[in-house]
Amino acid sequence: MEIEKLKSKSKDAVESQRRQLIQLSLNIHDNPELGFEEKKAMAWLTGYLEDNEFHVERGIAGVATAFRATYGQGSPRIALLAEYDALPKIGHGCGHNIIAASAVGAAVGSKPIIDRLGGKIAVLGTPGEEDFGGKIDMVQAGVFDEIDVAMIVHPAVKNVITMPALACTGVEVEFFGKPAHASAEPHKGINALEATILAFNSINSLRQHIKEEARIHGIITDGGEAPNIVPAHSAAEFYIRAPDNEYLDELKDKVSNCFMGASTATGARLEYRWDDRVFDSMKSNEILAELFKQNLETLGRHVEDFDPEFGLGSTDMGNVSQVVPSIHPLIAIASSEVLGHTPEFAAAAASEAGHEGLMDAAKAMAMTVVDILQPGMLDKIKREFRRG
Secondary structure, eight states: OHHHHHHHHHHHHHHTTHHHHHHHHHHHHHSOOOTTOOHHHHHHHHHHHHHTTOEEEESGGGOTTOEEEEEEESSOEEEEEEOOOOBTTTBSTTOHHHHHHHHHHHHHHTHHHHHHHOEEEEEEEOOOTTTTOHHHHHHHTTTTTTOSEEEOOEEESSOBSOOOOOEEEEEEEEEEOBOOBTTTOGGGOBOHHHHHHHHHHHHHHHGGGSOTTOEEEEEEEEOOSOTTBOOSEEEEEEEEEESSHHHHHHHHHHHHHHHHHHHHHHOOEEEEEEOSOOBOOOOBOHHHHHHHHHHHHHTTOOOBOOOGGGOOOOOTHHHHHTTSOEEOOEEEOSOTTSOSSSHHHHHHTTSHHHHHHHHHHHHHHHHHHHHHTSTTHHHHHHHHHHHO
């Protein structure tokens, strides 16, 4: 069949880049950069794309390390998303070096297919996924208004095609008390730290009364100056996650009540600020996901169904999935004993298994590009998106 020949051609085009893609991945891995600081990674990625005849625009959506690289014209307009930010101290413990290199490899591997069938391929460089949600800025700036389909592949310990992602937002909370000598005159002080501790305890009491998928977790960022001074100031940061945005709003009200109750009980003045960035829940396109699954399986990968025991996180790809048909599959690069966001996973992201994950992710995306370009397929994908 003609479609199988085209897929074979796209696979070969990806495979021909093996050495360059692995080196690109290792360069990013060995030079970890935090969100919105990924200058080296962006330079390597955009340079490689320019060398392969892509038109590159840097600093899009007002984000210095975001970029758009395009090849071809017309429709379908298919976006392959690259992440390349690292984690503090751990480096690429989330494997974003593989995400970036696989997107670039799939795009360059799709060039012969675009030349044959038409359409447009775009690599969108999306910085600051960890903590900041750079794709949120890009969605709000209209970067995805001219995109028909979006794909990204994330390294993991299992091959999973459709995995839910939780809606998420953050909050910074401060309590202001009154200092006093903690032994001689404690009755004259107002303990801001006790207010924060009480807020934590209130949230802990709340946990048994929220939906199973929801999460509330935080850290104390300021707990006072010395043990013999009643803390006049304390601060904490929390993330609140929920299965959908509606329940996230409900949880925000409950958590705010925990803060207000702690303030009332201790007499400490309260200030809190909700993050204006909200990570939306993930809306995977079922037709697009099935196409990707079939292609990944032809590469010899065993695909597993999502298991709730695997755990749920959040991603700004959820925001993209709300405005354009999208998938966010996972590809295994390590055994199930290896945990994400750890030095062990960072090591896996530069291992032979990591390299194979990179190549298979790029090939499966390039093969899925062939599927999307078939007559009538984009209409099916968009109908599924509207139903979803």
